[in-house]
Amino acid sequence: TNKDKIGLSPELRAEFLDIINPAKENTQNPWKGEPVRWRNYCLLLTMILGGNRKGESLGLQLNHFNLVGPSSCRKYFEIIKVDQITSGYPRKEIPSVKTKGRQIELSDNFAAIFEYYITNIRPKFKNSTKSTYVFLSLKDGLPLSVNTPNESLKTLIKKHPQFEKMLTPHILRNTFHDLLSEKLDSTLDGHGPIAKQGIKTTLQEYAGGWSPGSSMVHKYPKGSIQRRVGELHLALQNKILEETNDGN
Template sequence: MPELDRLASAAQYRVEDLEELTEDTSNTPNVIRISRIGLRKTKVADSRASVDAATQASRLRYISDFLEFFSGYVGATLCDAERKRLEMSTSFALKAFREHIPTVSKRAKLNARIGLSEQEQHRLLEVINPESSLNPWTRGYVRKRNWLLIVLLLASGMRRGELLGLQIGDLNAEAPKLRILRRADTEKDPRRIQPCTKTFDREIELARPVMKALWDFINNDRRAIKRARTVPQIFVSDEGAPLSHASIDKVFFQLRSVFPGLPMTLTSHVMRHTWNERFSEKAEAMGVSETVEERARNSQQGWSDNSRMAATYTRRYTAKKGREVALKLQERLDALTNKN
């Protein structure tokens, strides 16, 4: 039960915010012993914020289902008396474990995460411009790198882990395209917690100016860092090490801290929401049908053909269209009222 309690507690945090309190002697650096889980110490306290209740609940349900399955799997190898004792113990333990699952209201959507408005996006790009006096970073390399990674997030809608996993070899040298690939526990990645791609492999086409800026960064700014020349990952620190999840979180934490005019909810994942909302707006302006738009979005985001994930990432756009329809209804009501 103590291990299950610690596991339930850990489920409210992101994996990269957890660390093992004792050295792991195994050869699998991504394995974390449940009994020794603790919170990673960091100066950026804001980056250790809990995941939302829905994510925590989903994790705990999956864990509970797996433990129940595994108990049954082991029980099948035991004699009747031992199997019954195991079933009783499992039932008691999982009942207590499931008490940790938070209640998630399907109605509580007012504070759900949304993308940036056009004005907020413009303000963000104005602040992070490498030549801007508003830019919060002092070193030229860091200014250029942080500007580029945020532009890439806005241009592609990729996840933070996908951005960190990008390698120079993923870029097409003959066309403005890059590949987002799933890589699990690659030997060429020295990070203890390796970034991962949660969606399907896919190819993304970038605007030529964005691709040109990316190659310019690689061939000039990044190349000037000698230790980075042996690292396949594109985004590295000014010492040549691949950036971590915490590094990306720190970029957005610094932006939120220095410029109160930017949304306090500004994170790398808000860039993904922003891309999806701009995608919906452009699709509507181009007259793209809903079916084609849905398939095109799923392809661009690496989702399955029948995925319904778009609803999660287009809340602002959906709310806007809902308001427009509601106001039209009210105009009709006003017309009927005035006649009377």
């Protein structure tokens, strides 16, 4: 639907991030229990901050994350190409991934969130040591079923009806692309309209894991595109943190 093509408004975006904060005292959070709150928080952050498709997030494994080291060290998680993600996924329905591989830069704050979840929360899930997947089911310790992200968001909508028809995994990914587009418009102000559109398309394609539809992609060395997109990821993450009420 057309609604699916747009992201959350800035007001709903800030509200959403406050709601999903996993803190015990956050009464707005609709999910029960610390493990599920933290799992859903990190899972949804990969979509709204990383621009992940649902299947890409479900397929994330522990060795796809690089989170430790001094603040000068790059922190990121890696989206692996489709064939490597879906082979061996132990559910009837396998997450579909239509993407090229890419790396998602993480600010120190967000790297610390994922590190905390992986080190302190994920071990509370059944059979966590037997699985390499990051996001596990509380019931059986297997990686999540394809419907879990949608069901989790439906639970949120029940408690917060202002999100009715406004919230799906795809809309979260679109929210990331809206943020990216706003940021690019402001950082590329000095360029003429044609050059600006070319650079913007190239960076958006790389950030979204799309196949290049524009010849501009070939005019940039891959490292320079990756670096520019990495800088954008970090800027967006800092902007999102500023938007939440208490910055936590």
